[in-house]
Amino acid sequence: MYFRPAASAAFVLIAASAYPVKLPALDAQDPLTSPGFVHFYNNEYDQALDSFEEELKQRPADPDCYDHIAQTILYREMYRNGALESELVTGGNPFLRRPKMEIAPEDKARFEMSIDQALKLSAALLRKNPGDIQVLHAVVVAHALHANYEFLVERAWLDALHDAIAARKANEKILAIDPEWVDAHLVSGVTEYIFGSLPTYLRLLGAIRGFHGSKENGIRQLQWVAQSGILDKYDARILLAAIYRRERDPQVAIPLLEQLVRTFPRNYLFRFEQVQMYSDLGDKRAALSVLAEVESLRCAGATGYANLAPEKIEYLTGNLLFWYGDLDPALVNLRRVTEKASGLDLNTAVMAWLRLGQVYDLKGDHQQAIEAYRQTVNTAPKSAAAAEAENYIDTPYRRKPNA
Numbered sequence: 338m339y340f341r342p343a344a345s346a347a348f349v350l351i352a353a354s355a356y357p358v359k360l361p362a363l364d365a366q367d368p369l370t371s372p373g374f375v376h377f378y379n380n381e382y383d384q385a386l387d388s389f390e391e392e393l394k395q396r397p398a399d400p401d402c403y404d405h406i407a408q409t410i411l412y413r414e415m416y417r418n419g420a421l422e423s424e425l426v427t428g429g430n431p432f433l434r435r436p437k438m439e440i441a442p443e444d445k446a447r448f449e450m451s452i453d454q455a456l457k458l459s460a461a462l463l464r465k466n467p468g469d470i471q472v473l474h475a476v477v478v479a480h481a482l483h484a485n486y487e488f489l490v491e492r493a494w495l496d497a498l499h500d501a502i503a504a505r506k507a508n509e510k511i512l513a514i515d516p517e518w519v520d521a522h523l524v525s526g527v528t529e530y531i532f533g534s535l536p537t538y539l540r541l542l543g544a545i546r547g548f549h550g551s552k553e554n555g556i557r558q559l560q561w562v563a564q565s566g567i568l569d570k571y572d573a574r575i576l577l578a579a580i581y582r583r584e585r586d587p588q589v590a591i592p593l594l595e596q597l598v599r600t601f602p603r604n605y606l607f608r609f610e611q612v613q614m615y616s617d618l619g620d621k622r623a624a625l626s627v628l629a630e631v632e633s634l635r636c637a638g639a640t641g642y643a644n645l646a647p648e649k650i651e652y653l654t655g656n657l658l659f660w661y662g663d664l665d666p667a668l669v670n671l672r673r674v675t676e677k678a679s680g681l682d683l684n685t686a687v688m689a690w691l692r693l694g695q696v697y698d699l700k701g702d703h704q705q706a707i708e709a710y711r712q713t714v715n716t717a718p719k720s721a722a723a724a725e726a727e728n729y730i731d732t733p734y735r736r737k738p739n740a
Contacts, residue, residue, distance in 0.1 A: 379603035382413035407451035419684030480504035530555025587614035603641030698734040
């Protein structure tokens with residue numbers, strides 16, 4: 338992530354000011370009033386799950402409690418698989434090329450049961466009051482989470498689309514009741530952006546099912562939620578940070594990331610995103626400064642950083658130096674990372690081997706590069722990185738002009 342000073346963290350939200358600001362007509366609270374969500378947004382998923390289980394004991398008939406548990410189980414697995422890092426949604430890694438996630442059978446069962454209970458409880462409550470916005474929001478969340486699960490874990494495209502449609506329908510009911518209920522625009526914004534980003538044939542399939550995508554309109558809706566939402570404002574800010582990176586707009590992402598770092602100081606992923614954004618802006622010094630700060634926090638045993646693998650920081654350093662053409666120090670970093678690749682998340686491990694091979698090729702040592710490319714394939718045979726590495730075995734990697 339990469340840096341250029343901006344006036345304030347509110348800079349990224351200026352575009353949302355055209356929308357009327359209206360708070361939800363229900364007893365909505367900032368998620369950070371819940372200890373569970375404080376843990377959740379700081380990547381402390383085991384603690385978050387414990388907190389939400391206690392919440393469920395106190396409110397066993399509340400569908401939100403089951404949604405919180407399902408969300409934590411899914412995001413914990415995404416975190417373990419490296420799927421929360423926005424490199425997976427950049428232009429070089431399209432949405433449909435994410436690797437399938439593995440999840441333990443007991444976690445699958447708990448996730449499915451939580452979604453089922455959230456929907457059953459919601460249905461019972463809506464029979465009594467079909468216009469209950471908060472319950473409709475619980476339905477939206479349940480279906481959206483299940484769509485993500487079907488997409489990432491089961492690779493069941495049509496099932497994921499079915500749940501996405503169900504989430505959208507529940508969301509439309511909320512907007513029919515109150516078009517200015519800000520949080521409801523999270524799902525509609527994400528839907529608009531994703532379908533506006535998909536290949537033409539998939540956009541046509543979505544249009545048949547009633548989806549019409551616009552990246553620009555999706556971003557505007559997310560900006561509105563990030564500025565004026567209550568229940569979903571943090572999700573909107575995190576999604577926007579990933580989207581701004583995908584859209585190659587680092588100067589807009591930086592102030593938003595600074596805000597997220599202040600709000601969630603134990604979540605190192607936001608600092609990693611800063612490194613990428615600074616690099617995109619061409620500010621190598623600022624990018625390396627953030628990495629040095631992360632290493633300092635790790636060495637000091639700071640909460641959220643003490644258990645961070647030093648090889649993860651070394652990979653980001655080596656990757657940064659690779660793109661800046663500092664091949665000798667990049668080689669040192671990437672060698673150290675690949676020596677312990679088996680202990681890293683799959684995404685980092687496979688990318689470290691690929692980068693190592695590319696560095697060897699740029700230094701003119703193709704035999705060493707071939708070995709690194711073979712390790713890339715062995716590490717994650719079905720990944721996009723493995724497919725790229727196989728191409729370089731016969732044809733040495735050469736950097737494209739201006740890359």
